[in-house]
Amino acid sequence: MEPTKYYRSPHQAYRCGLANVGRPCPNGPLGRRCGQSQSDPETCYPIRTLYGWSRLGAWITTLFSLLFVLALLPTWKKKSSLVPGALSMAHAQLLHGTEDHSRFSIKESERCAACHPNVQTMGSKPEGHLASVKIGGQSQLCMRCHIHTIPNGYEGSPHDLTGEDLQELLATVAYPTPKKIANQTTECSQCHREHQGSGENLQTISSERCQACHRKQFESFSKGHPDLENYPEARPRSIAFDHGRHRDLHFAKKNATFDCRTCHLSTSENSVVGNVFRSVTFEQACAQCHLEPLRSAMEEGIAVIQLPSLDRRRLEQQGLSLGPWPEAASQIMDGKLAPLLIEWIATTTEGREVLNRLPRSGQLRDVDLNDRAQAENVTHLAELIRSQLQQLAIEGQPYLRRNLENQTAKYLEANPKRMAKYVSQDTQAPPSSFATVSIDAPRETMLSLWLNQMAGGVPPDMLRLAYENWYGKPAEGSNRLATRTIKQPTRGRYTRWQSSSDATDESLLLEPSKSPDSLLQDSDDLLSLPKPLDQTKAENSANPNTARSIRPLKAWEHLPYGGWFLDETRVAMVYVPQGHADTWLTRWLEWKTLQSNDEEPGWFDDSLSKQCLQCHSVGKDRIAGLFEGNPRTKDPSLVAFHPPDSPSSQQLNACWRIYQRSTAERALTRFSHTPHLTIPTLRDCQTCHHFQAQKGSRDPAFGWSQQGMIVHHEFESMQRSHCASCHTKQSAGDSCTQCHNYHVDLFSHKH
Amino acid sequence: MNRSFPTTLGEKILLSRSGTSSRVLIRPAWILMLLGAGLLIWMRSYWIARLGNEAFVTGYALLLICFALAALGIRKRIHAFRLGPVAVWQSAHHYLGAFCLFAYVLHAGFMPDGWIESILGMLFWTILGTGFLSWYVNRNSPRLLRAAGPAILRSDIPHAKILVGEQACQLAIQAAGSTNSAVIADYYRTKLADFFSTSRPWLYRTFPTGKKRRQLISDLENLERYLDDRGKVLMERMSQLVHDRDDLDFQSAIQNRMRFCAALHTFLLGAFTVFVIAHVWLAHQYSSHW
DSSP: OOOOGGGTOSOOSEEOTTGGGTOOOSSOOBTTBOSSOTTOSOOOOOEEOHHHHHHHHHHHHHHHHHHHHHHHGGGTTTOGGGOSSOOOTTTHHHHHOOGGGTTTSOOGGGTGGGTOGGGOSSOOOOOGGGGGOSSOHHHHHHHHHHTTTOGGGGGOOGGGOOHHHHHHHHTTOOBSOHHHHHTOOOOGGGTOOOSSOTTOOTTOOOHHHHTTTBOOOOSBTTTBOOOOTTSSOOOOOSBOOOHHHIIIIIIHHTTOOOOHHHHHBOSSOOBTTBSBOSOOOHHHHTHHHHHHHHHHHHTTOEEEEEOOBOOHHHHHHTTOOOOSOOGGGOSSSBOBOOHHHHHHHTTSHHHHHHHHTSOTTOBGGGOOTTSHHHHHHHHHHHHHHHHHHHHHHHHOHHHHHHHHHHHHHHHHHHOHHHHHHHHHHHHSOOOOOSOOOOOOSOOOOHHHHHHHHHHHTSOHHHHHHHHHHHHOSOSTTHHHHHTSOOOOOOOSSEEEOOOTTTOOOGGGSOOOOSOSOHHHHHHHHHHSOOOOHHHHHHHHHHOHHHHHSOOOOOHHHHOTTOEEEEETTTTEEEEEOOSTTOHHHHHHHHHHHHHSSSSSOOOSOHHHHHHHHHHBOOOHHHHHHHHHOOTTOSOGGGTTSOOTTSOOHHHHGGGGSOOOOOTTOOOSBOOOHHHHHTSGGGOSGGGTOOBOOHHHHHOTTTSOOTTSOOOOOSBOOOOHHHHHTTOSTTTTOOOHHHHBOSSOSOOOTTO | OOOSSOOSHHHHHHHTTTOOOHHHHTHHHHHHHHHHHHHHHHHHHHHHHTTOOHHHHHHHHHHHHHHHHHHHHHHHHOOSSOOOOHHHHHHHHHHHHHHHHHHHHHHHOSSOOSHHHHHHHHHHHHHHHHHHHHHHHHHHHHHHHHHTSSOOOGGGHHHHHHHHHHHHHHHHHHHHTSGGGHHHHHHIIIIIHHHHHSOOOHHHHHSOOSHHHHHHHHHHHHGGGGOOHHHHHHHHHHHHHHHHHHHHHHHHHHHHHHHHHHHHHHTTHHHHHHHHHHHHHHHHHHOSOO
């Protein structure tokens, strides 16, 4: 009996139930039913075939899968069950934070929408500045959190660069065309792939992605990578240090070891290049040799306010009256106006005219008193000085600060470019969608802190005392002065200023010196060391008469730790700095530099200037840069020490310090010494840093300049082959991002 | 081995060029696969180089391969057009399946995270695994079937078994009529009746062996000393029927195994399709760029 061909096809869900007994129905089954007519006595019960079972199973699993997916569909916008993979550690809290701590975690319904704009449930569209940014929606969501670390990220431009930096970068790219790249925006997710698991480092970028633009392709770092041209690049310097000269001249003379690590290695902190710094502190690296000369230069102090000597007799011969003027400064025409006096006098139109009529040399001895006009100018000058000092004596520090502020504002106004930057800090806040709290109280800025430190360092009581000593009690505002008790200090060659709290002895009240020539009297004392305080007190108590004859004060003896005193001989208020990095002096030197017409500041004292300028260079740009507070300024010496809204004294001193790259700053190339110094053969710095040829360090043009911003390098450039010996794929790695940053603050071959 | 028509893609390609030995025939298909893998790697690198999302390249390549794999099932159901032998299509299906493995690993690694992706991954591996199993079974079964007598369709086997059983029964009745061959009838009653009338156990249907056949034939041969000449002829005929029945069982087991693997390979395809569609849709919804 031949089976019907109906059964020969394997794609049948049922087969005849009688087939197994050798009598299959001639027509085969019709679905689940027998294909024979009902009247036929030989009908069968069709049996499901393997194919049939398979098809049934397929339908069931398909239906079940469809139901499963459809069940998820209504909540697809907010369910983390659709997450394709675990987030990285940094972002994990976005998904797995507990609702209990709702302040810190995101609601479950908003978790996906925190990063995926297509599933936004908050219904927020980009607002304000966000509406004009170039990057796409998802990247905008990234920037909601990362704006502070990648402030230029909203631009979406290559390497976050804009303007000149971008053009400079594009010049280095061969393909695609720079124009094409410039118009291209990048999205965060193009490089940073999330949902790759908690162990995935989001910052690991494949070298292939770098080569999307950097098409000068090469096989590896060791084969084909461009040579390290002049790396590390020479940078502008704020502190002069000629390595070759120190090693060959100074250290050799002292037979001292020239060890790089003494100055450059820190055991306690890390810089952007590991625990190696461009320089450590003055105390650690320089004080051993430079502290003593500095003290010598400072021991006489600085005559901050000094009256010039004017010839009263000759002026009276011209029929002019000098008015109140200290006798000690009324003999001859001599001296030079103190820089501060010049600035204060120049605040008025009249004052500027008087100053313009003075000799170009600035020396008053060059004034021709036979010329009545010049003589009248001198009396005018004396009156202006007196007037300014009177105001100072009456109003004290507020007057001084106001004056300084006006002068600084004039400088900023005279430099529109700087002013524009300064103003723009307030009006163009960095884009951020976070709510900000506004407080009506005036914000402390770097400029205000800077002015406060200058004005706050001048003792107002001493100003009044100086005025009274030189001119008598001021007529105007005398009531205000009368409300305060002025302790009269001793008067010798020097009159030491004391605050009201520490002047207890009535004998210290102002008494003119009995000696006809205080200078001669002091000369002996200058050769003797001061007695200990206890011994002096004992002597005074034993002999009351000697207690009255207080020795005249000497700056180097009595003010070894710095301070103010009145010098009656010089007719000056003198300030003795508190050693290296004196806060008040640095502020005033900065102010003077800012006011000067050229980069050569007219500082207070030549010997002190020499000591300061020997190592430091504080140009106008550097100081003004402090007030701009722009951490991304092009000037590398001003970079990123100080966020503008949190000024501090330390930040103010930035321009005096050697430039240390901040860890917040991102240059195109990065390097850390730390892992390299673990290799014994690399622990000797000179393994990598070779001095230039000997002539280089002795070539004056190659060394330090007074301008301080000379860019030069005393070391030979690193060779790529040095690095490539270890940095291979199999050894220390050679991916692009191992040494290069994508998100950079500035692009320059100099960094 | 003589073949009158090409049965694999490799053979089809090579026969059109030269028609040499089977070992050489396979090479062009592998070369095509290597070229395909190279093309996919190049496309992926190109996509990365233009800062694109390379998962879309490998993903859509994978989707395309899946469509191509599904073409075999469609081909089997289309009889109206001359689309070439199914064997060639099946061979192409096998090579594409192997290539699919490469594309999948390039796309998602071994096993992705996430609920939907994990389910999709498991479905993929199951289908691929059963596919490879089918491939292996399909390659080995013809040799086994050829060794088990003449070819017979799976649907004809039950009827053939009945015929063999009936012949054995008649032979036993004949043997019972003579004193010198009655032991054959006794043996049929005690052992062979069950053998001819019932199905083989599950273990045999999964892993068929000739152990039972050898045992039965050995038992029959041991009866020879009780048989006269006529009885010996009956015994030889009974041995032949045991042999035939065992061959039918063997062919049934092998063909069922092939069918079972094929069914296992296809029954998850619907669920796989559903999850693929969901995955593609979600990928487009959540991704910021291609």
